[in-house]
Amino acid sequence: MIILRALLNIDRRIMYGLLCLTIVVMLKWPVKQPLSTTHAVKGVYDAVEAIPHDKIAIVSIVWSSSTMAENGPQTEAIMRHLFKRGIRFAILPWDQQGATLAKDIAEKVSAEMGKTYGVDWCDWGYRPAYLYQILPALAKDIPATIKKDYRGEDVRKLPMMRGVKTIHDVGLVADITPSGTLDAWISQIQGVYKTPIVFAPTLVMVPEAYNPLDAGQIKGMLPGLPGAGQYEQMLNYVGFGQKGSGALSGSFILIIVLIILGNVGLVASRRRRPEDGGGD
Amino acid sequence: MDAFLQRYSLQIIVWLGALSTLAIFSILYKENAFYRLFEHIFIGLATGQGIFMTVSQVLHPLWWKRMTAEGQWYWVFAFLAGMMFYFVYSRKYAWISRIIFGAFMGFTAGLTFKAFATQYVPQIAASFKPLGGPPSSARPDVTAMTVVYAVSFLVFLLPLVWAAVLGSKAARLKREAGIR
Amino acid sequence: MDFILYLGKWLASPRHGLALWLLIAGGLALGVAIFLLLRATPGRYRKLIVMAVTFLAGLFYIAEFFWSGTIFGVENFLSPAVQPLGDVIMVVGSFTLLLGVVNLVAIHAKAIRAVRPGWHNSLAFFIAMVAIMAAGLIPYLQEQSGQKGSQSWTAVYQILFNGMLAPLGATMFSLVAFYIVSASYRAFRIRSGEATLMMLAAFLVMLGMVPIGIYLTHWLPETGALSNLRLERITQWILTGPNAAAQRAIAFGIAVGGLAMALRIWLSLEKGSFFDKQ
Numbered sequence: 108m109i110i111l112r113a114l115l116n117i118d119r120r121i122m123y124g125l126l127c128l129t130i131v132v133m134l135k136w137p138v139k140q141p142l143s144t145t146h147a148v149k150g151v152y153d154a155v156e157a158i159p160h161d162k163i164a165i166v167s168i169v170w171s172s173s174t175m176a177e178n179g180p181q182t183e184a185i186m187r188h189l190f191k192r193g194i195r196f197a198i199l200p201w202d203q204q205g206a207t208l209a210k211d212i213a214e215k216v217s218a219e220m221g222k223t224y225g226v227d228w229c230d231w232g233y234r235p236a237y238l239y240q241i242l243p244a245l246a247k248d249i250p251a252t253i254k255k256d257y258r259g260e261d262v263r264k265l266p267m268m269r270g271v272k273t274i275h276d277v278g279l280v281a282d283i284t285p286s287g288t289l290d291a292w293i294s295q296i297q298g299v300y301k302t303p304i305v306f307a308p309t310l311v312m313v314p315e316a317y318n319p320l321d322a323g324q325i326k327g328m329l330p331g332l333p334g335a336g337q338y339e340q341m342l343n344y345v346g347f348g349q350k351g352s353g354a355l356s357g358s359f360i361l362i363i364v365l366i367i368l369g370n371v372g373l374v375a376s377r378r379r380r381p382e383d384g385g386g387d
Numbered sequence: 388m389d390a391f392l393q394r395y396s397l398q399i400i401v402w403l404g405a406l407s408t409l410a411i412f413s414i415l416y417k418e419n420a421f422y423r424l425f426e427h428i429f430i431g432l433a434t435g436q437g438i439f440m441t442v443s444q445v446l447h448p449l450w451w452k453r454m455t456a457e458g459q460w461y462w463v464f465a466f467l468a469g470m471m472f473y474f475v476y477s478r479k480y481a482w483i484s485r486i487i488f489g490a491f492m493g494f495t496a497g498l499t500f501k502a503f504a505t506q507y508v509p510q511i512a513a514s515f516k517p518l519g520g521p522p523s524s525a526r527p528d529v530t531a532m533t534v535v536y537a538v539s540f541l542v543f544l545l546p547l548v549w550a551a552v553l554g555s556k557a558a559r560l561k562r563e564a565g566i567r
Numbered sequence: 568m569d570f571i572l573y574l575g576k577w578l579a580s581p582r583h584g585l586a587l588w589l590l591i592a593g594g595l596a597l598g599v600a601i602f603l604l605l606r607a608t609p610g611r612y613r614k615l616i617v618m619a620v621t622f623l624a625g626l627f628y629i630a631e632f633f634w635s636g637t638i639f640g641v642e643n644f645l646s647p648a649v650q651p652l653g654d655v656i657m658v659v660g661s662f663t664l665l666l667g668v669v670n671l672v673a674i675h676a677k678a679i680r681a682v683r684p685g686w687h688n689s690l691a692f693f694i695a696m697v698a699i700m701a702a703g704l705i706p707y708l709q710e711q712s713g714q715k716g717s718q719s720w721t722a723v724y725q726i727l728f729n730g731m732l733a734p735l736g737a738t739m740f741s742l743v744a745f746y747i748v749s750a751s752y753r754a755f756r757i758r759s760g761e762a763t764l765m766m767l768a769a770f771l772v773m774l775g776m777v778p779i780g781i782y783l784t785h786w787l788p789e790t791g792a793l794s795n796l797r798l799e800r801i802t803q804w805i806l807t808g809p810n811a812a813a814q815r816a817i818a819f820g821i822a823v824g825g826l827a828m829a830l831r832i833w834l835s836l837e838k839g840s841f842f843d844k845q
Binding site: 388389392393396399400401402403404407410411412414415423425426427428429430431432433434435436437438439440441442443445446447449450454455457458459460461462463464465466467468469470472473475476482483485486487489490491492493494495496497498499500501503504506509511516544547562 | 605
């Protein structure tokens with residue numbers, strides 16, 4: 108009985124230790140688990156497949172090191188798919204750390220897939236996150252709004268930017284973000300010019316994203332790390348999305364077990380004090 | 388130094404990364420000086436990175452170079468407008484900063500109207516689904532529902548204008564009557 | 568009219584050498600004159616200026632959006648201004664970069680000057696800030712002036728960014744995971760019917776999103792009535808059905824509130840410290 112009641116108040120440090128151990132073990136010795144592809148993830152895949160070759164894609168980066176564990180694999184998966192299809196894309200970072208992190212991912216993937224900067228992809232460089240004001244300008248004239256890439260070179264001179272004038276030359280926007288920037292993309296771009304948008308949020312933001320998904324305002328969504336894992340599976344490569352999803356599974360199971368233990372403790376304590384109506 | 392950094396930078400990155408991770412996780416056990424030190428280093432690095440990125444990717448290429456190398460002298464007014472923000476630190480002239488803050492708030496407020504029409508009105512339309520009707524893929528084309536959007540928008544907008552006007556009138560009457 | 572157009576063209580044409588610097592100096596002098604003029608503005612007109620600027624700024628985007636095509640034969644002349652305005656907002660907005668930094672610097676400088684407990688942390692803040700700035704800006708400026716960027720400084724930047732900033736940011740945010748474990752252990756207790764329902768929904772959504780949950784019911788058929796009992800299907804139903812409807816209702820509430828707020832800000836009807844002060 109004492110043990111059962113002790114379950115009601117497990118020391119937080121024990122829980123922290125268990126979580127740490129679960130993640131380390133699951134990352135070190137990953138267990139192959141199935142990932143079924145959801146409708147939302149398939150929507151992203153189909154949207155990338157539907158981009159015409161004469162249009163470019165914009166990869167909007169709003170994440171920083173804080174959420175790179177989730178947004179990093181999403182970014183890599185989308186970039187790989189774009190490279191695989193031969194769709195030119197531009198990175199548009201709105202975060203001061205994300206600018207460097209996303210560029211590093213693009214450099215790594217492009218080197219691996221034999222792609223060239225300026226021809227297959229480019230980095231428009233960090234822009235302050237006044238999305239609501241900058242996006243209407245971007246839609247009307249991309250080279251005039253962006254002007255220079257991250258190296259300070261004129262974007263008009265990049266081979267991949269030839270013929271790219273307005274938002275009508277953009278076949279897809281991928282908003283990879285842990286914050287509320289999707290609203291700006293929908294209201295200033297998709298709602299006005301009907302440019303397709305796909306969304307890659309962190310897992311915690313997923314419940315609210317079903318609203319624009321259902322309204323057809325976004326073509327698809329990668330829900331956090333599992334979303335990246337599913338996308339990796341569709342692209343036939345193993346990245347952190349799949350490896351990390353195992354650790355996430357372990358953590359969720361741990362949380363569920365702890366909640367059950369807490370409730371067992373609660374029931375035990377109620378049984379012991381029926382005279383005062385139970386409860387703690 | 389050059390050769391040392393080139394040779395060992397990866398090892399340094401790995402060790403520093405491990406040290407930083409442990410320092411931050413140490414707070415989970417209890418508050419300690421090691422955590423505080425690395426917390427301050429993190430704030431310093433994030434601030435420095437912010438300044439570096441803003442200067443190297445926006446202010447230098449898009450403002451300074453355009454003004455000096457490309458001869459577009461009128462970009463000096465962007466500097467003057469930007470400096471207006473800093474009057475916020477002066478008690479006497481803080482109201483000057485409110486001009487530029489007001490402009491930015493005005494821009495955002497103006498864009499909110501556009502956002503309501505382009506973002507939420509389609510969602511309102513998507514909410515009207517026939518009970519037990521066709522699947523979502525058979526939804527009517529949203530572009531064909533412009534009239535519905537316009538009406539919905541006005542239905543939402545008009546009471547708001549009315550409420551805003553009434554609200555300010557009530558506040559004025561309250562003020563005049565000396566009610567607090 | 569011709570004269571105004573000519574003047575506009577003359578002012579907008581690119582300048583170089585002495586003419587450029589004279590015009591920049593002229594612009595700065597004009598700025599000082601405007602400041603002196605604002606300083607001399609009587610108190611009762613100050614609020615009016617702020618209100619007028621706020622109203623005009625909001626009016627621009629509202630008029631530009633609602634004025635589609637041609638109205639009474641007049642073409643929308645605001646649309647061509649959207650791009651340059653966005654450009655200006657981006658640059659002017661970037662000048663705010665030091666707004667927060669000024670406060671941080673002031674607080675930490677004070678701590679070091681007064682040798683307060685933990686002053687060495689403030690010193691570490693300054694060293695870290697200056698180090699990453701220097702490591703980033705030195706090679707950048709070298710490259711801009713046509714030289715080769717210093718390899719050593721680039722390596723230092725890589726060390727500071729990848730070795731410290733990135734892991735520190737990631738670890739700092741990951742602390743939330745630990746607190747969530749502790750919080751959900753304490754919060755999800757079967758105290759009432761609603762709490763139990765919330766806990767069950769949380770269980771199902773958590774499990775349905777990760778591989779292990781999908782594995783638990785993978786033996787059920789993929790089609791037919793029984794397939795609806797697969798965990799990922801239940802999760803999808805919760806998310807796209809009850810959740811989306813509730814989220815949408817909340818979103819509409821926020822949107823209507825936001826619209827009302829925008830209207831009050833645009834018309835300067837909002838009361839509070841910002842709008843009431845002169």
